Amino acid sequence: xxxxxxxxxxxxxxxxxxxxxxxxxxxxxxxxxxxxxxxxxxxxxxxxxxxxxxxxxxxxxxxxxxxxxxxxxxxxxxxxxxxxxxxxxxxxxxxxxxxxxxxxxxxxxxxxxxxxxxxxxxxxxxxxxxxxxxxxxxxxxxxxxxxxxxxxxxxxxxxxxxxxxxxxxxxxxxxxxxxxxxxxxxxxxxxxxxxxxxxxxxxxxxxxxxxxxxxxxxxxxxxxxxxxxxxxxxxxxxxxxxxxxxxxxxxxxxxxxxxxxxxxxxxxxxxxxxxxxxxxxxxxxxxxxxxxxxxxxxxxxxxxxxxxxxxxxxxxxxxxxxxxxxxxxxxxxxxxxxxxxxxxxxxxxxxxxxxxxxxxxxxxxxxxxxxxxxxxxxxxxxxxxxxxxxxxxxxxxxxxxxxxxxxxxxxxxxxxxxxxxxxxxxxxxxxxxx
Numbered sequence: 010x011x012x013x014x015x016x017x018x019x020x021x022x023x024x025x026x027x028x029x030x031x032x033x034x035x036x037x038x039x040x041x042x043x044x045x046x047x048x049x050x051x052x053x054x055x056x057x058x059x060x061x062x063x064x065x066x067x068x069x070x071x072x073x074x075x076x077x078x079x080x081x082x083x084x085x086x087x088x089x090x091x092x093x094x095x096x097x098x099x100x101x102x103x104x105x106x107x108x109x110x111x112x113x114x115x116x117x118x119x120x121x122x123x124x125x126x127x128x129x130x131x132x133x134x135x136x137x138x139x140x141x142x143x144x145x146x147x148x149x150x151x152x153x154x155x156x157x158x159x160x161x162x163x164x165x166x167x168x169x170x171x172x173x174x175x176x177x178x179x180x181x182x183x184x185x186x187x188x189x190x191x192x193x194x195x196x197x198x199x200x201x202x203x204x205x206x207x208x209x210x211x212x213x214x215x216x217x218x219x220x221x222x223x224x225x226x227x228x229x230x231x232x233x234x235x236x237x238x239x240x241x242x243x244x245x246x247x248x249x250x251x252x253x254x255x256x257x258x259x260x261x262x263x264x265x266x267x268x269x270x271x272x273x274x275x276x277x278x279x280x281x282x283x284x285x286x287x288x289x290x291x292x293x294x295x296x297x298x299x300x301x302x303x304x305x306x307x308x309x310x311x312x313x314x315x316x317x318x319x320x321x322x323x324x325x326x327x328x329x330x331x332x333x334x335x336x337x338x339x340x341x342x343x344x345x346x347x348x349x350x351x352x353x354x355x356x357x358x359x360x361x362x363x364x365x366x367x368x369x370x371x372x373x374x375x376x377x378x379x380x381x382x383x384x385x386x387x388x389x390x391x392x393x394x395x396x397x398x399x400x401x402x403x404x405x406x407x408x409x410x411x412x413x414x415x416x417x418x419x420x421x422x423x424x425x426x427x428x429x430x431x432x433x434x435x436x437x438x439x440x441x442x443x
Contacts, residue, residue, distance in 0.1 A: 321370025
């Protein structure tokens with residue numbers, strides 16, 4: 010019933026043209042018809058518009074009915090003749106104005122009305138959602154303008170014949186063959202350009218079977234323990250020049266063949282906080298194990314809060330355009346992952362929690378890697394163990410398994426309770442990770 014009410018205005022337009030074609034737009038018939046259209050569809054469309062159930066295109070239809078009534082009642086020799094002879098052209102001109110004028114005046118594009126019916130409310134105010142609808146609105150405005158020109162062809166070149174083809178068939182073909190497919194294609198295309206492709210079935214996944222994990226589609230850079238019993242140490246050997254392809258040589262020119270560990274630091278104290286001091290301990294020992302450590306400070310990244318829309322579960326990544334995707338890419342590309350955060354009110358910092366919340370889509374899309382990871386946490390007296398446990402559990406989101414946890418109690422800037430034990434533990438964990 011709701012769908013029928015949406016298209017009732019177009020029923021009025023079809024009725025106007027059908028009756029007009031039959032009676033040759035005779036004024037004695039068109040006058041009562043146009044008045045009935047205004048009295049019936051005017052209040053109907055106006056009330057639906059007030060309730061937010063009609064788009065700007067319905068306003069174009071309302072204007073069409075008022076122009077038709079005005080032409081046949083007050084100006085039959087001018088506007089009335091235009092409405093009779095160029096009814097389809099007038100409609101497309103009005104639709105073009107209804108689509109193009111509101112955005113030019115700063116109002117919302119008309120496609121928002123239709124897009125909000127299928128998109129979750131959480132994305133309605135996002136820049137990407139509005140951008141896609143602005144582009145689609147201008148596309149439809151151009152299509153209405155093209156159809157207005159197409160319907161003029163029989164009047165400009167009457168010798169071509171087939172007026173019905175240019176007035177009805179060709180405009181409808183443009184709608185069905187170009188307009189509606191673009192509505193479906195362009196949002197997906199725009200999202201793919203931003204790296205928001207729908208999560209597919211080709212993603213490598215872990216499948217539990219009889220207590221053993223089986224892995225499919227292992228990336229070339231991934232190294233795991235093989236069924237033949239070879240250990241990580243036996244499989245993990247530095248790349249040689251022969252192992253690197255030509256493109257890789259160009260990308261890695263001037264760089265060593267070390268393994269790469271990436272640490273995400275959730276502390277707001279960049280570089281001098283106790284969390285950074287603990288990562289520095291790991292960095293020193295990892296260097297001895299042929300690993301280089303890159304530390305990423307979340308406080309330097311622009312990462313918006315999670316909107317809770319759940320679209321990342323379908324798309325495989327978040328639609329918000331900020332620094333989150335770049336940080337996650339570094340974690341996914343790394344040979345080892347480290348998540349580090351001080352304890353803030355019995356949990357990770359706000360920066361770290363925001364980063365992890367935005368990784369929901371990756372957590373629902375198991376990674377095709379199996380690499381080592383560490384969890385690091387420091388407190389001022391309590392909570393570091395619980396926070397480290399939490400960080401260790403979420404390592405799997407980025408394709409890593411926990412090798413261990415490095416925790417400490419800070420007694421001042423750069424000072425730890427039992428510092429020698431903490432440093433020794435860092436050395437052990439670095440070797441375990443390698």
